Amino acid sequence: MLTNDLVQLIIEDQGGMVLEFSTKIAQGGRINPHAIPSYRGTGSSVYSDENSEFWQNNPTLYQQAGSYIVFPHEDEHSTAASYWMVEQYGTDPEFGGVWLTSRMRNRLKGWQVRKLDLLLPNQPVHYTAYYFTNNSPEPLDAIIQSRTLLGSPFLEQGCVVNTNAESFESFPIPNTKSRIPEGHFNDWRKVQTKESGVIDFTEIPLPTNTVDFIKATVNTKNSLGYTSMINPRMQMAYLTFFPTTPTEEDELVFNHTSFLYQFSGFDQTPYALYAGGLDQNYTVELGEELQTTIEPHQTKMLFHARAFAPYDNARLGGNFHILEQIPDGIMLKRTKTTAIIPADSSFSAIRALAKRLFEE
Numbered sequence: 001m002l003t004n005d006l007v008q009l010i011i012e013d014q015g016g017m018v019l020e021f022s023t024k025i026a027q028g029g030r031i032n033p034h035a036i037p038s039y040r041g042t043g044s045s046v047y048s049d050e051n052s053e054f055w056q057n058n059p060t061l062y063q064q065a066g067s068y069i070v071f072p073h074e075d076e077h078s079t080a081a082s083y084w085m086v087e088q089y090g091t092d093p094e095f096g097g098v099w100l101t102s103r104m105r106n107r108l109k110g111w112q113v114r115k116l117d118l119l120l121p122n123q124p125v126h127y128t129a130y131y132f133t134n135n136s137p138e139p140l141d142a143i144i145q146s147r148t149l150l151g152s153p154f155l156e157q158g159c160v161v162n163t164n165a166e167s168f169e170s171f172p173i174p175n176t177k178s179r180i181p182e183g184h185f186n187d188w189r190k191v192q193t194k195e196s197g198v199i200d201f202t203e204i205p206l207p208t209n210t211v212d213f214i215k216a217t218v219n220t221k222n223s224l225g226y227t228s229m230i231n232p233r234m235q236m237a238y239l240t241f242f243p244t245t246p247t248e249e250d251e252l253v254f255n256h257t258s259f260l261y262q263f264s265g266f267d268q269t270p271y272a273l274y275a276g277g278l279d280q281n282y283t284v285e286l287g288e289e290l291q292t293t294i295e296p297h298q299t300k301m302l303f304h305a306r307a308f309a310p311y312d313n314a315r316l317g318g319n320f321h322i323l324e325q326i327p328d329g330i331m332l333k334r335t336k337t338t339a340i341i342p343a344d345s346s347f348s349a350i351r352a353l354a355k356r357l358f359e360e
Helices: 059-063 314-318 348-359
Strands: 007-011 018-024 067-070 085-091 098-106 111-119 125-134 140-150 160-163 165-170 183-185 210-218 224-231 236-243 256-263 282-294 298-310 322-326 329-334 337-342
Touching: 007 111, 007 125, 018 067, 018 298, 098 348, 111 348, 125 140, 125 282, 125 348, 140 236, 140 298, 160 256, 224 256, 224 282, 224 314, 224 322, 236 282, 236 329, 236 337, 282 298, 298 348, 314 329, 314 337
Parallel strands: none
Antiparallel strands: 007 018, 067 140, 085 098, 098 111, 111 125, 125 298, 140 282, 160 224, 165 183, 165 210, 210 256, 224 236, 236 298, 256 282, 322 329, 329 337
């Protein structure tokens, strides 16, 4: 558990799942926007569970919750399906933050990932640095995905989502019902449905018993890429953000974002209690993705952050039009309405700390 004056973070060693990223709300309680799915297993692993067939022997589904990273591919050996080992933790004297380092290694394939989690004072932001190392004699082709599963009580009808993108593409999920056909489009507020209607994919509906997956190309003209969800009733904003341009030779940056709308649309286990049953889950998965090749004995790094914070002006509940980097944070703008999230949007603190811990 990492905590500061604004947010509390709970990370599990199994899959590196960030189970909780909670903050206080105006009414005095705490709220965790991260989803803990109904089907999540409670044992040590799917392979030792007497009901392992329920999860189709899929270790990622067995322990999936909150946010996590998938590397190098989505299989039983990925970072989302294996155990992470804690290395060090402490308080940083330069920036005042609390931090934790952990590692996941695949000796058979010859790669390892080291991860740094950081909270800074007076910021509702969780910063993460990843160092991917290929110790094998062969190049490693990898697809890196950062996933964040959002659910109730934060997710509800009327929430709005956003991303900075140049184009969108829909991908139907096998064995599910989708609201729109496969294809490309530029305006995700006006997407043609299969029944000749129009859907605004920035708005969250009631459960529809459908599954829709939309992938977007990041607009690299902006210095930050992002995905977001706003709950207008609670006046709370959840934001993931990341650099769009590398500042170092071996730095990776995400070039795609995605939204998986799971509105009770999977009828197979473990989502449903039995094959052909009702999916018990109402979630939206925010995602970031990139493809890369890591050469033998090469290390590449990646930086990512998520923020969860309240805002004051109710007009922002209609969604923001512009996201801007400012010296002390990130500004969300809707015409003349603004909200500022205190943040180190240049990632300078976590870059310096990662160098100190991983490179010296």
